[in-house]
Amino acid sequence: MTENPERSPSPEFSPLAFDEGLTPLPEYKAAGDTALDFSGLLNEPVKLHEDLKSGCGGQLWPAGMVLAKHMLRYHRDALQHARILELGAGGGIVGLTVAKGCSLSSPLYLTDQLEMEELMHHNIKLNNLEDRVKATILNWGEPLPQEIVDYKPDTILAADCVYFEPAFPLLLQTLQDLLDLCPSATIYFCFKKRRRADMQFMKTAKKTFQVTEIEDADRAVFSRESLFLYTFSRKR
Template structure:
């Protein structure tokens, strides 16, 4: 069970939330239709976030990225547990694709002190990206969680050439959660991954398998990348792959 508390957003400050408790299994997260615009979900991702809970403003009016998605939760937990100790993120550039409202990037920014700053001065440059329609909500969530000094938001539409902020230097880590859900976008996503990734880039790609076509996407990118599955029995039951 994911710990999740929801409320309607009444102000721009997380501290003024009047939350009503509402719990649901992670596997059901993607089925929350008719989500009221401006609802706030508060979560520690089952205790993964030890410093502050994530406060996510959810709003589906500009696209499906405006809510919590199960693969986003798994990817955030994995990344945090892998990089929690040590300084492996020092000097690294991380680009998240299809961030949506931002569960993955926001959770990482809240929990890992290494995130933020200039890579030439030992920081970790972390970008959340998405298409234009999602930018406003993403930026709102970054400020709502007080992360505007640590996380950068950038427009990266898979249908367009790579923006300058991505292309200007090699990218060390690419994150993508639940970006496999709309078949016509698969070739665009594949091209974007191939354009960004250099020989030393690691792509952490997490998705919930919903249709057969999702596996066709994996089969196709397997030809371009060396791929290793990170197995987890609990997530396998929910068809969430990393």
Template sequence: MAEEHSYQLSLTEHDPLPGLESFVPVRASKPPSTTTISFNDLLQPPLLLHENLKQGCGGQLWPAGMVLARYMLHAHRHNIADKTIIELGAGGGLVGLAVARGSQITKPLIITDQLPMLGLMQQNIALNSLENRVIAGRLDWGTSISPSLEAHFSTHALLPDERFPDVVLAADCVYFEPAFPLLLQTMHRLLGPETLCYFCFMKRRKADWRFIRDMKKQFEVVDAKYDDQHQDKRDGIYLYEVRRKPRSNAVQKELQRKTG
């Protein structure tokens, strides 16, 4: 099981998002397999990730997920130990599991996706014996956050009646145009006054830039700085740091009321 992974973009008839074929390039499906990933020995022991496309395209490794996981291990593995962390659109859980394996986190890390991916996330948590460090949960973008997940978030002095994660991870979440506004709604709900979102995506279509444009209008967005940044951009992969724009408490509360 080599770490060099062939990124085959593929779908099955079980994909939970109908019509996705017109948004993601379709190639030949591959059978279920387990990949060993160490990120050049940053992870010891290596991470084992089972890939299975039965429930949709989120069940395999994607390039932006590899980039974000490697970046977090290189740049932030030592400064996130006490942070509450949630991953959006986790698929099989690569990014969250890599962070949990490679850093000394003291709080449960939450990986989320739609219901069809829940079993695969739980399988990969068990495969890596991370049951005490990682929680898999269902999160449909544009819907309210379940109390069981929200209970793990942090409180903030400016908004004592609201709870937010410290860090949001999102990789390859920009692929299905009808879901763009739902993703933005969920980001509004999760990004509190001190929340930092690491957002990585691979540009495939012109519509992807429309999402980034809208995200930049609604949030403070800057390029993440790292050694391989320019090469990744040449490959069409972009990594951003996203923060909530400063707002009055009243405006923020009204926005959260509208977005669930």
């Protein structure tokens, strides 16, 4: 893979890229379509095309599943008038589930790197959500796109975005930029601890943001898989 020095680093989906492994990464999957209704929480299932050809975001990751279900179960009504943006959306599991299950009054943004743009558009179309969901490029650590600055998201979704150490400061910068843009915003953050360095990310996050571990009826189940669910907000 050739690196573009202008761009923020992008991780490789390779078990070799992860040392000190605590828990394994998802297995490589063949490309295909999946339909999920989150134990009946969605009347009509959300459809996801998974394809790893453009990068690791091309398949469903465990934190995405946890966050999508959490948002449906606990925030469906409150999200109706929210301005929602998903970071590191990959195929868009969390954002598309929210758009499918909530009657949103504003468009929802899926964001990721250029490599994932095609898959985000594909999955928006697969769910007939073209009028309610937009896909845009947002590279962590870079200035927020003007479209996002104008939109001022107040609800940020981020699932399984902590897995590649060189990107940690970039992600923290983007989270900070989003809270500067909308100081009352809430970031819903779900991650899976795979390496000791992941806890370093959380340590820095706790210094920078108000970090709250949030309740979920499935917590006992997902915490056994080293999955954590938090909100980040501006420090008081």
